Amino acid sequence: MQPLGVPMDVDALLLSRIQFAAVISFHIIFPSFTIGLASWLVVLEARWLRTRDEAWKRLYRFWLKIFAVSFGLGVVSGVVMSYQFGTNWGPFSVFAGEVIGPLMGYEVLTAFFLEASFLGIMLFGWDRVGDRIHFLSTVLVAVGTLISAFWILSANSWMHTPAGYELVDGRAVPTDWLAVIFNPSFPYRFAHMVVATFLATGFAVAGMAAIALRRRPGDTGARRSLAMALGLAAVLAPAQVFIGDAHGLNTAEHQPAKLAAMEGHWRNQGDDGVPLLLFAWPDQDAEENRFEIAVPHGASLIITHSWTGSFPALTDFPADERPPVAVVFWAFRVMVGLGLLMVLTGFWGMWRHWRGRLFEDGLYLRLVPFMTPAGFLAILAGWFTTEIGRQPWVVHGLLRTADGASGVPANQVISSLTGFAVVYTVIFGAGLYYVARLLARGIVVDEREPAAGLPALQQPKRPLSALDRGVDAGGPAGG
Template sequence: MFGLSALDLARVQFAFTMSFHILFPAITIGMASYLAVLELCWLRTGRQVYVDLYHYWLKIFAVTFGMGVVSGIVMAYQIGTNWSYLSEFAGSIMGPILSYEVLTAFFLEAGFLGVMLFGWTRVGPGLHFASTCAVALGTLISATWILAANSWMQTPQGYAIEGGRMVPADWLAIVFNPSFPYRLVHMVIAAYLTTALIVGASGAWQLLRGRDNPAVRKMLSMAMWLILIVAPIQAVVGDFHGLNTLKHQPAKLAAMEGHWQNEGGRAIPLLLFGVPDMQQERTKYAFGIPHLGSVILTHSWSGQIPGLKEFPRDQRPNSLIVFWSFRLMVGLGLLMIALGAWSLWLRRKRDGEARLWRARPFLRFALWMGPAGLVAILAGWTTTEVGRQPWVVYGVLRTADAVSPHGAGPLALTLALFVVAYLFVFGTGTVYVLRMIRKGPQRFELQRPPEGGPGEERTPMRPLSAADVDNDDDLSEDGRGGR
């Protein structure tokens, strides 16, 4: 298939399925916490606007959560089928970590998700809020275990090799490996930014079409406050993460910067543009800012980092891919900071928050930034995974040695089937979510279901009734919500 080897096809297949999967948990991590905040605000203030927003985003969360579960199951099977030598060599470490994720996180989410989705009229306010918090906590625990496994593959610690296999020697060192704290915080903040950008874009879209109501204003305002606060924090966390990468994965950092070799005591420029050439071992058309690379990478005026030429050719990541994926992520991060700063500037003007609802250029910018968090996550994940190559367990197991002994033909066939199935299933789900977002928040009318019994009607809930779009049209516009 296009001259690709079995190894190339296995990597492409994993990258394709992983790219779909990572987006849905990123949304649900941020959305679950957002729902918990909305319900807490309602419990403290009793304002109807928080109830309306909760039920609006709850439907979207339900569908996204379902798509995340489905795409995650595929990943587990794919590791066993396409990367069997990885499972055999490192399974005694990775297997328990992934099992802990199911036992501690997935069971918690599944146990309280039903109460969260269908228990609004069936349990008390305190129990329902506790269920929402439990689901939000479950998403964070899930991210913790998944990031622990991936971080261990990036910076392996606490293992021994016995009988040609990796076995655990120190579980604390395995879980709390050197890159784990930075990756976990970086990913969770990215999930919160992704949710805030989607919520803000939804509010901007509604306002641009003249649908101005308290719920739309509130969700836009909350999203902009979060972006304003969290986007700069993400930049600081990214800086610490970069220093950790310099210490433990210097070849990856050199590839990110398109840096090939040091010249005496000369400082490193920050390249804004360039085309790294792996064959010629240079970055063509390089354009950079003198000394700024040293300042950012080493926190000194003329510090240096190892160049790619200091590493054997067969241990260098593809600098062209990593160079531009990293710049795409950073560029989008800077635009997020700009969006938050613009919202603050509008709030501080004489008309106060009113300008936030009426400034059409700002609203268009917020709308176009809606998918920026998702794109930034994909770019960051590409930087992380391609930058790790040619290792699957860094410095221990090469990717070429971890792949199953399949031929190119079966891998090409299954890849084609994955592309067709994913585009149909998740394409349909995405269109459905966009339809729900387009409707905008409606006033939620509390109606307790009939008790049932002789002579009384009772219609059972459908499994997807939490994500039903058409029934929203029946919601009363002047009824009072509450419990």
């Protein structure tokens, strides 16, 4: 193991970062979906308990199958990710292990055990437990996903805004666990991420429902899914704008170099204010932007809420303490752009719903499916912004990324990265294929409603899988 403070070979470091980024980018999609989908299932089952309308229960069972597969893929990819702390990031584990280790342990003890314990009842308990116990299981699984997000984001936020520790023999040792857990950026990051998971799930549901509606215009489940998902988007997408603004102000206070990179802000210009860049190509070597399209004073108004306000610029920091500006700058704009599209789509959908035209086959139903991945792409862009924007620090202000990496030779990192790519392609390709098959069948709640142009007796059939048999078996509305 390479001692702290001695940088490893840059190629091996870059490969280790690529490997971790690839694994976590793939992993984060599934927990994001399951967090939102678990709460969606709570709403569906609550509606069924209140109305006893079997359409709600069939809709619940449809999304439960997708939830189960997504949950399994998230668990597997998460386990793989955690091993990299000991292999590729040993010095980081030594430095921060007494903080990060317990937080990850709390996540397993309080969240994963809760989810795993009651998931079985959700999947296979319809004819074995009462309706209220089954609903309680759904609620507890949803609560477990939120608790999991709580601990993971607490650990990640501590790496951005460390608090409640002291340095002892080159290690961060906790002195105040409340300060560690509720570190300065955690409340903003947690709220921002949870709302993002709900939005990602909402637009995934809306997109799939829109596709189903174009195939089966009278499908009850697709209609209900689309209306509920877009109603959620109309409320949460604007709320996310304000949460993101608060998060940005927190970043300005605690990680000003990251904020400067997000805004492409190289130097202050006296009382002229800071423009909001709509388009630019940051040139890190020349310390300037090329091809700028800017709104004068826009960034000053957003960040400082003042016409001539200023905030630290990139040139206020040493060159070796600046993040890769172009990546952070564009990832941030992708996130914001997708967020604004979600706001527009939600408002447009509610306007059509108010006019009684939401379910009409037209331009809107043709465009909504293109928004299906929007929430997940925004989450990835947001994580690229915050994690690459933290560079060159793995623990902000305390431990550089180069000093936190193990001295693993580049050829070994290439081998493991290749292995991950092969295994992920096979295992997760199979899981995603199964989900795609489920979605291809459509959100069919009213079995009497055939697909457009396809008689009911010609609906495609396939043998039931074990998961299908478990979810569809028994119960008051038995399969």
